[in-house]
Amino acid sequence: MENTFTSVLFYLVPILIFGPLFFMILWFVGLRDIIIVPPAVKEQRRREREEAGKLAALKVRKRRGGRFTTREGAGLSPLAWTGQGVAYLLFAGLVGYLSSAPDYLYFDPGDALIKLSLSHPGKRKVACRRRTRKELAELPPNMRAPLKCPRERWPVEIELRLDGKVLYRGLRKPAGLAGDGASSFYEKFPVAAGVHRFAVRLGESGQAGGSDYVLDEEVRLAPSQVLIVGFRSDAGRLFLK
Amino acid sequence: MLKTIRHPLRTLLLHVEAVFDRAFGPHWNPIRQLGTLAFFLFWVCAVSGIYVFILFETTVAGAFASVEYMTREQWYLGGIMRSLHRYSSDAMVVVMVLHMGREFVLDRYRGARWFSWLIGVPTIWFLYMSGISGYWLVWDQLAQYVAIASMEWLDWLGIFGEPVATNFLTPDSLSDRFFSLLVFIHIFVPLFLLFTMWIHVLRVTQPKINPPRGLAAGTLVMLVALSLVWPAVSHEPADLAVVPASLNLDWFYLPFYLLFDAWGGRTLWGLAVGVSVLLAAMPWLPPLRRSKAARVALDKCNGCRRCFADCPFGAITMEARSDSLPFEQEAVVDTDACARCGICVGACPVSTPFQRAGGLVTAIDLPDFALGHVRDLTERGLRALASEPADGGRRVMVFGCDHGARVGDLEQSGVAVVSLPCIGMLPPSFIDYALSRGAADGVVITGCRDGGCYQRFGVRWTQERLEGMRDPYLRSRVPRQRIRTLWAAPTDAAKLEEEVQTFRFWLRGLEDDHSPPPPEAALAPESVE
Structure with missing residues (x-):
């Protein structure tokens, strides 16, 4: 019951928020003209209706008189119907086939995929320090945090070695305009399935070749397996999964 | 390029359309119904x-x-x-x-x-x-x-x-x-x-x-x-x-x-x-079109609304009269929406070539292809027909459109042509005009294929005007058997020429033995009888 209620809420709330917005856009783009029809359009519609009625009446009259000839009333030949059938068949064949064929070999089934995916903030460029009494006194009472922490962080560097060879080495800047966010990595590497030795190094202190965190592990990769190389922030270590 | x-x-497209026309007919043709x-x-x-x-x-x-x-x-x-x-x-x-x-x-x-x-x-x-x-x-x-x-x-x-x-x-x-x-x-x-x-x-x-x-x-x-x-x-x-x-x-x-x-x-x-x-x-990439939009001559416009009703692009609105003439409304053209097709000119009751005093001035006209110019072209064609000895067939005036089969190629002894931006620009009175001068024995009206009009309603309005279902009507005095409507795409030029020649020879027979009119032209799904 609660699930149903939350599901309904889930749909209802956005509809209530975006519905009026959507309606307003529609209104200004043209809905206004549909609901409050301008007199000129009303007149045009009236005239169109009148003309359609007049035309229909004339068609009936002329058909009765046998003088009005159009293809609309004439039947199509059996050959034409066959042609239609062929056209529908070809179209259906095209749609049916291309909706699921030909196959696309996206990934070699004998390979495994390594995904390097982690988001980790580098160390602060300038370490936090305690504010002096004087500094604290100069701040408004609600902003008197004892520590002053400059926001900017170092980029994070990662090196991933597979069986002793460098598979990836990269440096990522921290996110955010102030450079105070996490550095994110998302890379994919297809490798042959089998046993591999992984060596991962993560530097967060802004020193080239720094290795604040390391991981060295042997893993057996099955064909088509996805292996994640990541960083567990709660445990403070790199991991393979 | x-x-x-x-x-x-x-x-290629027109050939494919023609094949589909045979199987589906012009109104069910899926190529035109995409x-x-x-x-x-x-x-x-x-x-x-x-x-x-x-x-x-x-x-x-x-x-x-x-x-x-x-x-x-x-x-x-x-x-x-x-x-x-x-x-x-x-x-x-x-x-x-x-x-x-x-x-x-x-x-x-x-x-x-x-x-x-x-x-x-x-x-x-x-x-x-x-x-x-x-x-x-x-x-x-x-x-x-x-x-x-x-x-x-x-x-x-x-x-x-x-x-x-x-x-x-x-x-x-x-x-x-x-x-x-x-x-x-x-x-x-x-x-x-x-x-x-x-x-x-x-x-x-x-x-x-x-x-x-x-x-x-x-x-x-x-x-x-x-x-x-x-x-x-x-x-x-x-x-x-x-x-x-x-x-x-x-x-x-x-x-x-x-x-x-x-x-x-x-x-x-x-x-x-x-x-x-x-x-x-893409709509603004060259080659750009620079012809002028339709223009209203207010002193001739009586606010009859026919141009407003016929415009395929909604470019004409009827607004309160801005001059002292005793009419309620006047036509106003939105130049951005105007396609320069001239259908409004064909719809205007003032658009008649029989006007003589002070040249042909209509209530709504295309500045770059005025109705007066159409009459000049028609008269030139009629003069050519009058001066040429017929080669066994009768003399025919062809009114065509720039987007259908090219009518320029039909011009020869006994055949004069006028091509318009859209066949819907032709007021039916021009047919009367061409036949009543005595130089043409028949008139052929041709435009885009049925259902495939470049200007959307040019073919439809023309048919309805000729059949007396839409203003302005073709006068009853005009002999209908001397008119052929042949709707043809540019790829149908050879067939169009054949049909025009057949019509010319049939016209000769009409005067010789009063034989019944020929069957409907193959190109004309909705020919006027």
Whole structure:
């Protein structure tokens, strides 16, 4: 019951928020003209209706008189119907086939995929320090945090070695305009399935070749397996999964 | 350069249209109903989608199972609905691409049509977003591939703090809420799609959004039959711990993913944005048309509203009188919406060539191709006919249009021609004028193929005017047997010439032995008797 209620809420709330917005856009783009029809359009519609009625009446009259000839009333030949059938068949064949064929070999089934995916903030460029009494006194009472922490962080560097060879080495800047966010990595590497030795190094202190965190592990990769190389922030270590 | 590309394509298109005309007839011809078919397919997709949504479970564990249930257990209804949903959306891509291609080939995207063309660009985006978001919902291996690739493509933009593709790292990184969000997207994006489709036809007078019933029935039967014979099925269920190797891609919606795999996000973004901008800019790319829009001569306009009723692009509005003449309204031309077709000129009751005093001035006219000029051309043709000895056939005046079969090539001894921007520009009184001068024994009216009028209503209005169903009428004194309407595309020029010659010789026979009129011309599905 609660699930149903939350599901309904889930749909209802956005509809209530975006519905009026959507309606307003529609209104200004043209809905206004549909609901409050301008007199000129009303007149045009009236005239169109009148003309359609007049035309229909004339068609009936002329058909009765046998003088009005159009293809609309004439039947199509059996050959034409066959042609239609062929056209529908070809179209259906095209749609049916291309909706699921030909196959696309996206990934070699004998390979495994390594995904390097982690988001980790580098160390602060300038370490936090305690504010002096004087500094604290100069701040408004609600902003008197004892520590002053400059926001900017170092980029994070990662090196991933597979069986002793460098598979990836990269440096990522921290996110955010102030450079105070996490550095994110998302890379994919297809490798042959089998046993591999992984060596991962993560530097967060802004020193080239720094290795604040390391991981060295042997893993057996099955064909088509996805292996994640990541960083567990709660445990403070790199991991393979 | 555009003309060089367009010319062979137009020839090909017109030949294909002619083949379809034979099978479907001009009114059911799907090539001329691509826009209406797109609307129809949208409704099929929407109705089938509603049914599929009823059975669909918006949870990670239940999504795939619920789709499998409809496909396998309830194949007789749920399965058909799922397949209809798939195939109608695929067919929509086909008709959309053909529709866009046809309008380009026929040069029907510039001038007054720029708005519809421009709105078509976001419509393409919304269609693709609708289709691709639908593939996610199945949550099979294809959905997994599409979801991850889409997120990686978005990540290239660098607008997210963390890569959004990381949401698809492991099976436990997904929540049921994600599927609720997907359903939400898959419902709202098609609504936006419908909205843009509506705006697409907003500026079109009397837009056709429903295909003829026969064509709609045929399309629906085809889709149902396809769903029964070749039901849509899923891949293996998604497993984020495993990479799907082989995929049965939907090549209508997903071919761009191959490009993404091959070229990466930057190139695909460049391609997508570049193509969109190019498409959006096309109405303003050279060669530009610079002829002047229709102009109203207020002293002649009595506010009769005929131009207003006949304008195919809604470029004329009736407004309160701005002068002292004793009429309620006057016609006002929106120069941006005016297609320079001259249909308003043909609709105007003042447009008669019999005026003599002070030259031919009509209430609404094209400054660059005035009705007075049309009368001059007609008189020149009539003088030529009068001075030439007939070569065994009778003398014929041909009024044609610049977008149908080229009438210039018909000019020879016994045949004079006048080509107009649209045959709808010709007031019926010109036929009376040509025949009453005594120089022409017959008049041929020719324009675009029936149902394929470049200016939308030129052929239809002309027929109705000649048949006495629409103002201005052809006077009753005009002998109908001396008039032929032959609707012909540029590729039908040889047939048109043959029909004109046949008509000339028939006219001679008319005076010799009063034989019955010839059967309807092959090119004229709706010839005037």
